[in-house]
Amino acid sequence: KQEVTQIPAALSVPEGENLVLNCSFTDSAIYNLQWFRQDPGKGLTSLLLIQSSQREQTSGRLNASLDKSSGRSTLYIAASQPGDSATYLCATHDSWGKLQFGAGTQVVVTP
């Protein structure tokens, strides 16, 4: 069974620093990997989808990399802002579209 791990569970950085969030998975036979953001009491907002054939995906200040062979994905957020404070979740997709989630990294960006 696929297991997805996100370390650290929580992270606090001062505004302006770059954020590096890690996601590891045990089964490299993934179909896609998706990063989400979740604000307290809210739903999940999709940030980036990386298909298995891709090495990275970028959107604005966000960049996500994927290394299937080592079972790792990293989400980089450049020049963090207090509005980036949230929980970030990664999830692997199988070929049926079923998602396996990590427990998330809770990020606090202090002004």
Added chain:
Amino acid sequence: NAGVTQTPKFQVLKTGQSMTLQCAQDMNHEYMSWYRQDPGMGLRLIHYSVGAGITDQGEVPNGYNVSRSTTEDFPLRLLSAAPSQTSVYFCASKGGGDEQFFGPGTRLTVL
């Protein structure tokens, strides 16, 4: 587009009661799914559907029923609520591009 919508936002049930959580999407997505989110357990798949008339079980299906009579709607039925079903429930949908979109969630408490 409203995206993925869920009703109700909050619900309190007594043990043994039944109810239906509603989920609808207006993106003409074939794939829809239900997850529950519990502290320390992350998000886990309950049921999913690859199209109207087709459903299958996920990781934690016991105590839940689903049906998919239209592309737009994917209701989740709790047959006889138990305190262990206290959770936040999320519905998601996916189109041909593989990116998955989540609804705002239903917070359910079973007393």
